[in-house]
Amino acid sequence: MKGIRRLAQHLDISIGTVSRALNGRPDVNEETRRRVLAAAKELGYVANQSGRSLRQGTTNIIGFMMQTGTEITGQGDTFFMSVFDGVQAVFAKHKLDLVALLCSSQEDPTDYLRRVVARGFADGMILSATQRHDPRVELLSERNIPFVTLGRTLTDAGQPWLDLDFEGMAQASIDRLVAHGHRRIAITRPHDDVNLGYVFVERCRQALAAHGLALDEELIFRSTPNEAGGYQIGRDLVSLDDRPTAIVLINETIAIGFYRALSEAGVTPGRDVAVIGRYSPQAQFLSPSLTCFRLSLRDLGVALAETLLSTMPAFRDQYPHTATNKLWPMELVEGASDAPHFHQS
Amino acid sequence: MKGIRRLAQHLDISIGTVSRALNGRPDVNEETRRRVLAAAKELGYVANQSGRSLRQGTTNIIGFMMQTGTEITGQGDTFFMSVFDGVQAVFAKHKLDLVALLCSSQEDPTDYLRRVVARGFADGMILSATQRHDPRVELLSERNIPFVTLGRTLTDAGQPWLDLDFEGMAQASIDRLVAHGHRRIAITRPHDDVNLGYVFVERCRQALAAHGLALDEELIFRSTPNEAGGYQIGRDLVSLDDRPTAIVLINETIAIGFYRALSEAGVTPGRDVAVIGRYSPQAQFLSPSLTCFRLSLRDLGVALAETLLSTMPAFRDQYPHTATNKLWPMELVEGASDAPHFHQS
């Protein structure tokens, strides 16, 4: 005898009552409930996941899809672990479990997701590393699976999304650098599949135009979103004849390699070239310390969770005023890397 | 009509035959199988996870347990993503899926794991961030859940484990530094709950003793395994009256903060103090570049997967010669941070 039957036999009551007691149904005597809960704890009973979700058609699991073995976003190290912590803080109130669904680099992400939803694995999904055109969005929309994306896509199917405020970062960076006297400003962007690059570049272009400046196409650096990519950008930058006096790094991890390339060329950030980047645990330990845009990853996780829940029928009423689309603000942390431009050009 | 019944109805055969066809049973006509497979693809049918695992008592899922919101090992996201990729390469051959089970920082890891196994969520587990005394090991052993740990525990229950070869790293580091003329060598270690610290410190002590040197207890630095911890170690080190001429950093991420602290004090790695650390994507971009111990994370993942499968009855015969315990070697990458010690002490 196993499972709920064992518990029922042990208490000499029916399995129906046991189930009702454990699930907090009102039609069970409080004394009985107490006994059931005590026995469950004693025998270490936890309802079998398969049986429960087969009957209920629900799993109480939310999947966070990630792709292994690849670097798409350039968000390193502890980024996701912090976001997860915020998500879980919300989920814990609703007995929802967060699991990371790991798509192998050998498998197509959309195929993987199709497999996951067809199997009925999760009640809802959080998608990250969204591409500019991302078939996963359409897939989940069609199947009516609740989901939220971290990152906008170009094909907006009306789904809920959160995204970092790259427009705000672009605007603030350009304004700040221009105010510091810079006129020739370089920017970076990820490869073409990622949407945020377009958003960022266009806003930089607009912000420069507002100051009567043009964005030099030669000064838009494209690279892999990792340290090596940053190194390459640094090499390219210092080798330019008409070197820019400032640069805005859109990714988090590229600053590390960028600094190294500058250092090898005898160029010092904050003196010879102003640098604004993104916060990472390493950023504040670069020398000179990086002026960067920072955000609370845990709060971002909380917002992701709340946005998702606000679209799920079972929880909607508990999150009535949650925005389904939001640009998440980033805060400027002043370092020593973007000192004013004193040289005359 | 849903699920397998829909498929059976569509083909006008029984659900039993459909199931047998999809699961590759021999007692089904090849022509029938072809038709079933085609129809399944056309209708996008994938067997419901709950139904299947309820009947079979097996989930085809392996869980990799991680703790969110905490830094125990000092290994970042890219670390695990690479390991995962190796694990999945093996699992893909056996139609096993890897998911990361995320234990919230609010919940006790052992309670979480108990919940997961009681629910019958996974067929097997991979544990990381193992503590010196880790109740999770006993839990899984008792329940007879196949598992492997990444990291040894003190309470060895005979379970399979893989671990990085910190002994080898300790020995090679000390030998190398002594050969370079260093006599006063500092080391670092994580906090007391983590086993590898003991292993590492003891081997360093032995290696030094073999050269007739004693390990100065004052030169064992303990810190959080992140950049801030490294910064603190750096500050502490430069403020010592009798400063060591070399240091071995056991964690991956601390080098970043350590370099910064040295830089602020006008101390240069590789000239004023020799530094040996662990490889990370950032390490090669530190300046001067870090001499460090590196390993193939993907291969480590492959080994983890094979070790786990070799303990599972269903797969054991396919991995007959897999060692259940293994110290994973690390390779020295020469940088510029551990130059010979030319000063007289």
Next chain:
DNA sequence: CATAGTTCCGTAAACGTTTACGAACACCAA
């Protein structure tokens, strides 16, 4: 032609839950 063997497929029972339904009982008012 009878028998045995093989191939293929349908039937139905399980797996462990949850929950609609109704029964049993106690209580109270008429």
Next chain:
DNA sequence: TTGGTGTTCGTAAACGTTTACGGAACTATG
């Protein structure tokens, strides 16, 4: 007493699979 109203619980039917079992249709063998 009767009928109504709650409270509490047991019964049994789902949920979507897989698989043991047996039967039907062939084929081969004597």
